[in-house]
Amino acid sequence: MSKHNVSRRQFLSYTLTGVGGFMAAGMLMPMVRFAVDPVLKAGAGSDYIATKQKVSEITAEPKRVDFTFEQVDAWYKSEVTGSAWVYKDDNGKIVALSPVCKHLGCTVDWNTDKSNPNQFFCPCHYGRYTKDGMNVEGTPPIAPLDMYDFKEKDGFLHLGPIKPHKGA
């Protein structure tokens, strides 16, 4: 066995650092965990939200469908309104597009730009999308409009989480 000579000074500095570190950790650990809580909180699974739109009344013309849901923001609960552009495509399949412009997040409208009829139009920077949600080349948006997952329940349209556009 080799002989370790731990000096009195070394011993004291090790034990003091150890005990001090333990006490500091006991103090700081709860506070740090407290602060990072929002990062570690499990997000609530997003549900399908009922709208007042009857599935049988959806036409080929995009229609703005509004819906409200209760949003829980820590201690603050509020009614939040969202909307979707809903229509049936050429194959009779329902399409539900998010109205949030992929340029800088303004809200797009259907068929409001007189020189480009039958397109989604964003008034902020003249961004345009074709009916299927694809961004028009040469306008500010760099991606197609997002799409809602949806399902039919009791004849009404229910909207789910927002997903990236599935492509043309």
Place this chain on the structure above:
Amino acid sequence: MLNKIYDWVDDRLDITPLWRDIADHEVPEHVNPAHHFSAFVYCFGGLTFFITVIQILSGMFLTMYYVPDIKNAWESVFYLQNEVAFGQIVRGMHHWGASLVIVMMFLHTLRVFFQGAYKKPRELNWVVGVLIFFVMLGLGFTGYLLPWDMKALFATKVGLQIAQSVPFMGTAIKTLLAGDPTIVGAQTLTRFFAIHVFFLPGALLGLMAAHFLMIRKQGISGPL
């Protein structure tokens, strides 16, 4: 590794004298509990400081969730206490620490008083210490309102009535504190929050700096 980083910085900035000046001073035999156990009475000042550090830290973290608004204050406290991990512990530290800091400060004051350590040339430090005492009581008074529950509200009403009983300028003092001559409400809460979180801690840090500088300048009082 740490030593190398320290040496690198010290090489350029010569920081050793800075902390040596603070750290290198002998503990006189009569204040060292290893020599005389009764010397533990000298610990109360340091304990007051230690708890004050905990109060500042836990308070900083609490403001991450707390809102000083009559509609949201109680809700946000309820949320941080019951929904946030370790919320009960962090608020508990601030709650119990608030009482403990007063206890420690009182014991420290008793020690200085009965040892006569306030006598010449340390009178000024006694005065600063008493000011710290008042600032701490102010922190306790203003912090008590912040959860915005019934206990907080009525304790503050009583406190404001005491302030109002000052001759001639009582009503003015009360209005200055509460933000309104009659209502204890929205303005009272924001004012108490500002006083509790910015004004009094600022004053406290300044006074504590003066308190500690004077100890270093004058040294600790001699044995009885």
